[in-house]
Amino acid sequence: MMLGDWRRCWKGKRSDERAQSTYLTASLSPREGGEGERSKARAAHLLRSGEKAGDEVIAVSQFVENFLQALVAGLLTGAIYGLMCVGLSVIFGVMRVINFAHGDFMMLGMYVAYYAFGVLGIHAVFGSTLGPYVAALIAGPVIFLAGILVHWLLIGKVTGMRSSALRSEGHYAQLILTLGLALILQNGGLYLFGSTPVSISTPLASNAWALGPMYRDRIEVFVNQGQTVAAFIAVVVVLAFVMVMNRSRLGKSLRAAADNPEAATYMGIDVTQSHRLAFGFGVAITAIGGGLLASGTSFQPYVGLEYVIVMYAGVVLGGLGSVSGAFLGGLTIGLVQQMSTLFLPNQLQNTAIFVVFLFIVLLRPQGLFGTALRGT
Amino acid sequence: MLDIERLSAGYGMVPVLHEVTLRVKPGEFAAIVGPNGAGKTTLFKTVSGIVRPTAGSIRFEGRDLLAVAPAARAHLGIAHIPEGRQIFPSLTVLENLQMGAYTEAGRRAWKENLEKIHTWFPVLAERAKARAGALSGGQQQMLAIARGLASSPKLLMLDEPSMGLAPVAADEIFERIVSIHESSGLTVLLVEQRVAEALHFADRGYVLEAGRVVLEGSHDELKSNDRIRQAYLGM
Ligand SMILES: Nc1ncnc2c1ncn2[C@@H]1O[C@H](COP(=O)(O)OP(=O)(O)OP(=O)(O)O)[C@@H](O)[C@H]1O
Ligand SMILES: [Mg+2]
Numbered sequence: 251m252m253l254g255d256w257r258r259c260w261k262g263k264r265s266d267e268r269a270q271s272t273y274l275t276a277s278l279s280p281r282e283g284g285e286g287e288r289s290k291a292r293a294a295h296l297l298r299s300g301e302k303a304g305d306e307v308i309a310v311s312q313f314v315e316n317f318l319q320a321l322v323a324g325l326l327t328g329a330i331y332g333l334m335c336v337g338l339s340v341i342f343g344v345m346r347v348i349n350f351a352h353g354d355f356m357m358l359g360m361y362v363a364y365y366a367f368g369v370l371g372i373h374a375v376f377g378s379t380l381g382p383y384v385a386a387l388i389a390g391p392v393i394f395l396a397g398i399l400v401h402w403l404l405i406g407k408v409t410g411m412r413s414s415a416l417r418s419e420g421h422y423a424q425l426i427l428t429l430g431l432a433l434i435l436q437n438g439g440l441y442l443f444g445s446t447p448v449s450i451s452t453p454l455a456s457n458a459w460a461l462g463p464m465y466r467d468r469i470e471v472f473v474n475q476g477q478t479v480a481a482f483i484a485v486v487v488v489l490a491f492v493m494v495m496n497r498s499r500l501g502k503s504l505r506a507a508a509d510n511p512e513a514a515t516y517m518g519i520d521v522t523q524s525h526r527l528a529f530g531f532g533v534a535i536t537a538i539g540g541g542l543l544a545s546g547t548s549f550q551p552y553v554g555l556e557y558v559i560v561m562y563a564g565v566v567l568g569g570l571g572s573v574s575g576a577f578l579g580g581l582t583i584g585l586v587q588q589m590s591t592l593f594l595p596n597q598l599q600n601t602a603i604f605v606v607f608l609f610i611v612l613l614r615p616q617g618l619f620g621t622a623l624r625g626t
Numbered sequence: 627m628l629d630i631e632r633l634s635a636g637y638g639m640v641p642v643l644h645e646v647t648l649r650v651k652p653g654e655f656a657a658i659v660g661p662n663g664a665g666k667t668t669l670f671k672t673v674s675g676i677v678r679p680t681a682g683s684i685r686f687e688g689r690d691l692l693a694v695a696p697a698a699r700a701h702l703g704i705a706h707i708p709e710g711r712q713i714f715p716s717l718t719v720l721e722n723l724q725m726g727a728y729t730e731a732g733r734r735a736w737k738e739n740l741e742k743i744h745t746w747f748p749v750l751a752e753r754a755k756a757r758a759g760a761l762s763g764g765q766q767q768m769l770a771i772a773r774g775l776a777s778s779p780k781l782l783m784l785d786e787p788s789m790g791l792a793p794v795a796a797d798e799i800f801e802r803i804v805s806i807h808e809s810s811g812l813t814v815l816l817v818e819q820r821v822a823e824a825l826h827f828a829d830r831g832y833v834l835e836a837g838r839v840v841l842e843g844s845h846d847e848l849k850s851n852d853r854i855r856q857a858y859l860g861m
Contacts, residue, residue, distance in 0.1 A: 499724070506714045506725045513712040516674055517728045518700030518777070 311468035313592075318461075318471045320588045326474065328584020329481035330539050334557065335564035335580035336488055336573055337536030343571035344508040344528035347405075347421060350428040352536060352561060353554025354435035358396065359389035359537025360544040360553065361443055366392075367450050382452045382476075383483055386541025390487075393537035397530040400431065405529065406522055432554070439551030449548035452476055480542040487538055488577050491531070495573060504528055508571065536561070559600060560587075563607040569616055582606075627652045627781060627813055628673070633682035635672045642668045644837045645682065650781065650830075655807050655814045657828035659821045665837040666817040667709050670785050674706045675699055686781070701729045703780030709789060709817075711770040715759030719750055722758050722769055726776030735778045742810075743772045746802060764795035771803070782806075783815045796820070800827075825849060 334356060341349045349355075366372045367385035376384045408423035455476035462470035495501035507514040507524035514521055540557075543549070560583050568579030583603055590602030628650040636642040642665045650656045658666050671677040673684055675696025684691040686702055694702065705726075714722050723743065727736050744751040747768040753761065758769055767787055774782055787803065788796035800820075804827050807814050818824035825831050831848045833841040841853065848854050 499728075502717065502721050502724060503728065505717060505721075509714040509716050510712050512676055513708060513714065514725070515676065515697050516700060516706040516708060516712075517725045517773070518697055519725070519728055520695070520697040523697075 308468070315469045315471065316592055317589075318469065320592055321585070322471055322473055323477075324585035324588035325581070326477040326481045326584075327588060328581035329484045330542050330580075331560050331564055331584045332577035332580030333484035333488055333542070334536045334539035334561050335568065335576040335583075336491065337532045337534070337539065338561045339532075339565045339568065339571060339573060339576035340491075340528055340535065341532035342565065343573070344504050345424070345525045346508075347424045347428070349529075349532065350425070350558075351432040351435055351554075352428075352533070353556075353558035354432050354439070355393055355397065355533035355554075356536045356540035356557055356561075357439060357549065357551060357554040358435065359386075359393050359533075359540035360549050361439070361551075362389040362392045362537065363541035363544045364448055364450055378452055379454055382450045382454075382545035383479060383542070385450065386480075386483070386538055386544065389537040389541035390534045394530045394534035397533035398526055401526040401529040404431065406526055436551055436554070443551055445550055447548040447550045450545040452545045454479060455546050474546075476546055480546065484539065484542060487535065488573075491535060492573055500527070559603065563603050566607065567610055627654075627687055628815065629683075629685040630669075630673070631683045631685070633669070633672065633679055633684060635668060635677050635679040635682075637668075637677070641680070642837050643672065643679075646834070646837070646839055648832055648839065648842075650813060650815050652780075652813055653811050654829045655804075655816070655827060657816045657818060657824040657831045658834055659818060659824055659831065660834035662819075663836075664834045666834055667785055668837075669834070670706060670708070670783055670817065673699075673704070673783065700777060701731075703729075703731065703778075704783065705774035705777050705779035705781065706783045707770050707774045707785060707787065709785040711763075711766045713758045713761075713766050713769050713773065715757065717758055718755055719758050719761070719769055720754040722773050723750070723776045726773035727778075729777045731778035732776050736776070739776050739778060743775055746775075746806060747772050764791050764799065767791060767795075767799055768802070771799070771806075775806070779812070781813045781815065783817075785817045786819060787816075788818065788820055821854075825854070 337356075338349065338352050341347065341352070363382070363385040366388045367381055372385045372388070373381045375381070405424055405427055408427060455474070457475045458472040459475060459478075460470055460472055464470070495505065503514070503519045504524050504527065506517065507519055507521045508528075511521045514524070560580070564580035564583045565576050566579070567582055568575030568577070586603055586606050587599045590599055594602060628648075630646060630648040632645040632647055634641065634643050634645055646665075646669060648656075648658075648669075658669070660666055668677055672679050673691065675691075675694075679692065686699075686704060689702070691699060691702075700706075714725060717725065723740065724736075727733050727739065732739065749765055750769060750772055753765070758766065761769060771784070771787065774784075784803065787799050791799065800823055803814065803816070806812060807827075816824060816828070825845065825848050828845055830844055831842065832839050833848075833854070841848070841851065843851065
């Protein structure tokens with residue numbers, strides 16, 4: 251709180267209402283209420299100061315400003331959605347199983363970050379500016395281990411790799427298992443963490459950089475600092491993971507196991523182990539995404555349900571099983587969500603995602619990016 | 627080297643192999659021939675651990691193979707080049723070879739093996755960066771064989787390498803396998819529908835019909851066998 255405070259210039263404060271919480275629960279949308287009045291005031295000011303600006307000019311510049319604001323918010327939100335989608339797509343890509351509990355592992359990641367920040371002393375060591383991001387990154391390895399454990403104890407037990415006849419049975423069992431796991435994690439979370447919404451407070455989340463004023467003081471776009479740092483970290487994590495998948499022996503063996511588990515076994519690759527690692531990586535990556543969200547929004551143990559929609563939509567958009575496609579899919583979902591607020595009330599954000607999602611599934615079932623069932 | 631003793635196996639409740647006994651000696655070129663559905667692929671899959679046997683034993687260099695996990699069998703020196711190639715389509719040609727070299731032995735000898743592979747199959751050097759799925763059928767078969775060789779195997783098991791290939795491409799593959807066997811002394815167990823060629827090059831042959839070994843013998847014994855001549859060689 252100390253580090254960030256000096257940066258809270260009046261512009262930063264003004265941007266509070268604007269740029270804060272443009273994630274899913276965008277109750278404080280920039281394009282409502284006070285926002286419009288402020289622009290009107292500015293327009294009045296411009297008129298008074300002798301500018302010959304017509305009503306249309308004001309309306310257009312207002313729209314451009316809103317558009318740019320939504321674009322920025324969409325890209326920043328989308329980067330984190332992209333990260334979360336990459337996690338889900340790794341699991342689907344390698345195991346060919348939809349992980350219904352994926353949103354709940356994200357929720358676990360949020361709580362890991364929350365407790366690491368508050369209780370385990372990350373806050374004390376790294377401060378409130380850097381701390382939330384360190385806490386988010388810590389969620390990665392912790393949830394990785396949790397994922398490995400869950401696969402080892404539960405999901406791996408029902409993998410039918412031995413013969414192709416048994417494989418489909420293993421699939422159904424895994425689906426149902428992840429569904430059950432989702433319920434356990436949600437209710438276990440409720441029991442452990444309680445139902446009161448929490449969030450990690452960071453000064454960056456309520457600070458913004460102002461781009462502008464541009465175009466004779468008519469357009470000014472705010473870029474939330476917290477979201478920008480989070481988006482940057484998300485992109486770095488995705489790039490690092492893509493490197494691991496493309497370059498390392500481990501990554502190649504995961505892709506080989508995804509391409510053809512039987513042939514991978516002939517190569518000496520332990521496919522069950524590959525699945526276990528893929529599950530661990532998948533939930534860990536999404537948990538980092540959750541950890542990054544944890545300092546921008548408040549959450550409770552059912553938060554995963556809100557985000558599985560986003561993740562499924564992003565992964566399907568990106569073409570099932572493609573890592574880079576999943577990231578672009580998530581990015582697109584973020585953009586669609588934020589852009590929709592230009593035309594639709596905030597409550598319809600998810601509806602907009604679904605409509606776009608349905609259109610793409612109908613018109614281009616292999617996804618927007620890349621072909622279906624490919625590696626990275 | 628490979629000793630299969632009274633092996634029975636199948637899928638679920640459906641038995642396919644019935645007390646199959648088969649031996650491959652070190653350095654030998656052995657061939658298994660037989661009609662469609664005889665169980666040749668099933669036999670290979672049982673050796674590799676994808677299909678679980680119901681009875682019998684498999685030994686590799688004296689070791690009980692059934693006690694070894696499927697994925698660990700490649701590390702003992704068994705390279706299984708499966709029916710239908712089964713390359714990794716989304717990986718590049720080079721990455722496919724690297725996956726072949728997933729075994730410890732393959733990793734240690736990676737450079738020499740790659741050099742040899744590239745002299746045997748120059749096209750794999752030319753197309754090293756291409757996605758394996760983009761190769762032609764014949765090239766994919768070469769890749770599948772090369773991927774097996776990249777593991778520095780002691781035993782090369784080939785399941786119908788000529789399947790689905792144009793006669794010219796099939797001849798080329800066949801010739802290459804023989805020359806690899808002759809130049810490196812690698813033990814080969816080959817399943818083939820092209821009986822004449824297979825028996826021509828094999829030191830020892832087995833005829834598998836309906837899951838049973840109905841005939842076995844050395845190169846000369848089989849070539850002079852009347853039943854083989856009539857049923858398979860059309861003489
Ligand atoms: N996955 C499977 N599940 C059930 N039955 C199978 C399976 N694979 C093969 N079979 C059956 O097992 C029998 C032997 O098949 P296999 O593929 O081993 O024969 P093959 O000798 O390799 O034939 P081909 O020359 O056509 O390759 C066949 O009757 C086949 O229908
Ligand atoms: Mg076969």
